[in-house]
Amino acid sequence: MTKVKNRIRRLRFDHDEMTQQELANRAGCTRQTIIALEQGKYVPSIELAFGIAKAFGVTLEEVFQYEEST
């Protein structure tokens, strides 16, 4: 798993169970990329990360967190 964690699944739930396709359309990517992001198998570019944050109307930090290794 990557060190960059995200709350996309939680945020989708908080936004009236927004579908992965709807989020993908708003953020400008494919549904498969949203699935990969939620599973922690892909780290997005800065541009896409901002696009996802904007789709939820929150800041980047509210969606993505960097997990420090101990």
Add this chain to the structure above:
Amino acid sequence: MASLQKRALYGLAFGVVWAVAIIVVFIVKGGVSTFSDDQGFRLIIDGLWVGGLIFYGILMLTLRKQSQVDERDRLILGRAPVVQLWAVIFSLVIWTIVLTESYWDQGIPPIFMYLVFMSTLIVSAVAHSIGILIGYWRMGRND
């Protein structure tokens, strides 16, 4: 499954059928000696080869223009040429060893230049699909 991944899967299936079809036609029609002498035979192989290449090109290139491909797909697409490169190098090594050992004394017939070029392009096209599929597989097991 991502659109690009589907196309790569179709491309691989088509590429295998395409390569096998050319090899079967080549062997059934008489092999290298007939290929060298018979223009009709050469045109059949040309048709299969160029037709397949155009079909493969349409299959893979039309997708890139659509909105179905995003940054993750483009990242995988960008890595696929590594597999292509290794596949082409490997096929050229095989050709070089086989031809050198088979025609050491009498010299390699020029017609093999054509066959080497043709097979290299087919290998390159098939390896492109394999490279894309490997990219998705590696990204999928990123844990």
